[in-house]
Amino acid sequence: MKKYKLILFSTLSLLITPVYANDNAEQLFNERCAACHSINDNSHITLRERLQEKAPTLYYAGNKFNRAWLQTWLAAPSKIRPGGYSFFNNVNVTDEGDVIDESKITTHIAVNSTLAALLTDYLMAQTPKSDLIALEKVTLGKINRSLGSKDFNKFKGCGSCHQDEEGYGGVSGPQLYESIQRLQPEFIASYTRNPEAWDPKTLMPNRHLNDNSIKKLLNYLNVISQ
Template structure:
């Protein structure tokens, strides 16, 4: 147990702000430096049960190629900014206060920054991980438009997405990833597919499977497109 903790500490220290040493190949680099926090193959969710979600340290990457925009991924790896204000598992990153629970910055893990060369190689490798080609192939979303006021109402009042997500800086819940840059980060088909059935992507997701029909999913996705395109 102590050895395990020591290893975990060494990994975390190794993943500090200093750039990670370039390994022989991108795959080796990812497997040695990233696998401690990110799943590179589909975990046995059924056998691990909900403890898998509690123990998770970073988003699963075994479908990174179905999820991310490659240019964004390469750029983010060089300059990682926090997308999830309360980290990957909010219950572990918040503390009680007099009024309500607040984020404890000491409990948040910083992501290491890669060099431009590393980021390019790692992003290329991660984009090759496409466990959920099936879900992308099944998706029929075609980008469209929505009036901003309607999109806002749909996001907040009608579907309650703002309980966990922010659609502009400083507005919205903190437990989910911010969504004002979702369109820049994520592939449109992934966004639509994930909204429609997040459990198919991640059986232990904290995103409720809403049962929204295609039209409702498209309206939400088009709103993320609208606000994402407004971002610098």
């Protein structure tokens, strides 16, 4: 038994310390990331499977993230979803509101800057949804902050699931107070317009917003991300 363990251990060490050349970002992803993240079309999965997923899909990463943000984040990750991806396992519903069980929120693995650059190139090449992005024409502008906040929280109800300020707002969706740094504006517009087009099992409701409403929301996200 002891000998077997030793052999297994040496084999594992060989597996996790290869030198990564430029063309094996895919291998790197499969070894380090694929245990949690899907990279292929997962839109056909059932709701049950969707709720069991450990991490967000990276299937359309190249249509979603800003390259500079992605590369920096992979080397020094920070929280994106206050309640984690499986917020329903990590959040206790109480009379005082949703309380996050912080002991269940794990820190994301970090990679060194060379691997971050390699993985960024690989992920930014995943662009199966370019047709949806091409439908959006976004020019970021400004909006009065308190009017924007009222629109986001009170009229459109986004704040019941998303934070527009650190520690303030809902926890079932990703925080949005730094979304303009993190996400391509056309992705934000497209996901807000039609969440199911990106994720058929999304828990985000489609509010059938018109172009003007979407523009106002983007301008607000722009103002709060400064």
